[in-house]
Amino acid sequence: MADTAPIEAPEAAPEQEAEIVAFDDASRDALHILPLGMLPLQTPGLRRASLIKNARLETVVEVFKDRQTGSGQISPDHLGSLFPSHAKSLRVDMVQINKLTRINSFDVYTLRKELRRVGIAVNDAKSLQLSDNKRSELTGYMKDFTRPLLQQVYGGEQRQISDVSDILAMLANPDRDEALNNLRLLSDKLKVKLNEIPDFLEDYGDVFLSLAYFRSCLDGIVPEVQRFLKWAMEPKSSELIARDRNIVKMLGDVQSKLTSITTSITGRFEAFDQRSKHFWNDISAESFRSVRHQIESHHVTIGGVLCGLAVKMALWKSRFPQGGGGPNKRVEFIRSEIQPGLDHIQAIETSASGVR
Template sequence: MDGGASETAADAKSAPDTEKRRAWDDEARDSLHILPLSAIPLETPGLQHARLIKNVRLQTVVEMFRDAQTGSGQVSPRHIPAYFESYKDEIERDLVKLEKIGAASSFDVYSSRIELRRLNIDVNNVESLTLSDRKKAELTSYMRVFTRPLMEYVYGTEELQVADVTDIIQLFANPNRDEALRNLRMMADRLDIGLGEIPQFLEEYGDVFLSLAYFRKCLDEIVPEVQRFVGWMGEIRSSAEVKRDPRQIRMLDDIARDLTDISTSITGRFESFDNRSKDFWSDINADTFRSIRELISSHHVTIGGVLCGLAVKMNLWKHRFARGGGGPNRRMEFVKSEILPGLSHIKALEQSARTGHL
């Protein structure tokens, strides 16, 4: 009787722990600035539970733990060996990987896949390098932009209810109308693939445009925050403390201009992707799909880097000044110490994409 009671108590305790772990893992998978080290084959026991994160200065640090009470335990990668003295050889080899991966500008799942492939690390079927089910559900409305033309092309309607590309694959695996089957055959011919390869094409189509939907949602959340921050920062230009120093005025103007230019430029890139995806549906063939897939994939790293940089800075600003406000000196100090460092890196990343040097 007692054994059964203690088992029940243990189960009750493990349920919140499992839930907490799942939330911890999902946060990392859906984030622009966190990479769970469980995604990487490492030799050092204990390191698998840590995470690489980007701090507000866009430096890569290892987050050993995070807790509501104790905060975040962050360590520079070069100081990690001191925590694993019993595994000197293993940590040395792992450190080489961490330093190479840590040089990435973003830790979103799409950029991380690219960076890990460059290190010859197999990223196929690694759950922590895919978006969580919760995030995919959030992106349903964004994905409709890309699933709608597919439904119209095959079924002649957009009224069929689909939540994501998985639903479409199942729908197209057993088309329920003769006309739909004819259209699928025509699509297969145009793409130069067999009818049986259509589900594989749809999976690839889904992954390419899921990445675009993910980044688009990040952009839609970040840009309004950037605009609010620029307004908040501009409020201190008229204060007596700031007006006395033309250099401070110039710095505020430069930061405001850079943030506005970056936001405008990256928004323009997404408009270009939207236009290219429309072109694909007006002229479906293997070359147009390959072209748009390569175009979007080639921008993953720069889009991820720009959005990651803006996100960590805006998140800290919202946390530090949750109710707005803050006197001129406090605001100026925050701008100088937290916003300015790393901003030139974000600007350079966006400029490199704009000029085509990816």
């Protein structure tokens, strides 16, 4: 995460109150960023800000971010000092913001569920969809989930696929009589009408796109955690550090928790893979609802765990881009930035056992 800069953001002019603020794809696709422009807020200056998770997994308001000045972050409780002339509208907006601070991840799939749970609307439903660029990146992952579906309709024929939408289009508009007949058989198994197959495919695609998104995040994070642990445990070879039982215990606890968390969440994805394969051995409307429920019931906990790990690994790479750092410097970083919040991440992962 970028270093925090002093907050000196000017307030927006009153005539900008109706402005709808756009936000970039990187923010939309991130685990730890919630662009406030997607919400119907009344305080103008807040619409260009974001809620983000810092390395301690606290929710703060990022008022601005710049390579030169860093990240301008402020606690939600202190927003009154930043927008003194909008006290009335800020009081209304703080009702929503206080609810948002308790959400563990800001990925679009967690937000869909959590915003509905706490009764917060968005300006545009597209705000809760992955960007086209991200969907394109996930095509390789989606092929694993859609290959059995394509085989059901097109048999062993090889099809050119460059995006998730290509898969859905091929299935919604089969270009051969045999494929159409297979699609009819599929509709019979699913107990849906043929003209309802496009809705099923959209539903199927979105469920497995969510799994592809989280799998992609996991595949990026786990190797980073492994690299971090190797770096973090090296200070134990220092004679001075090895003599300090408290430090050795702290390092061991961090190693144990990170290993436990990554092992557990990886196991959850293996269970999803097995469940989705079983679905194609017994295709029915009920089996699809069961698979969908299993995946969607894990969105919030998976998002929370991955978000927590992602922000911590991002800070480590930012502070130590080339690795290195003396034993004492590493120990202090681990104690002050990595250890805080690990119990929270582990608690989220442990809670997932209740929905397995």
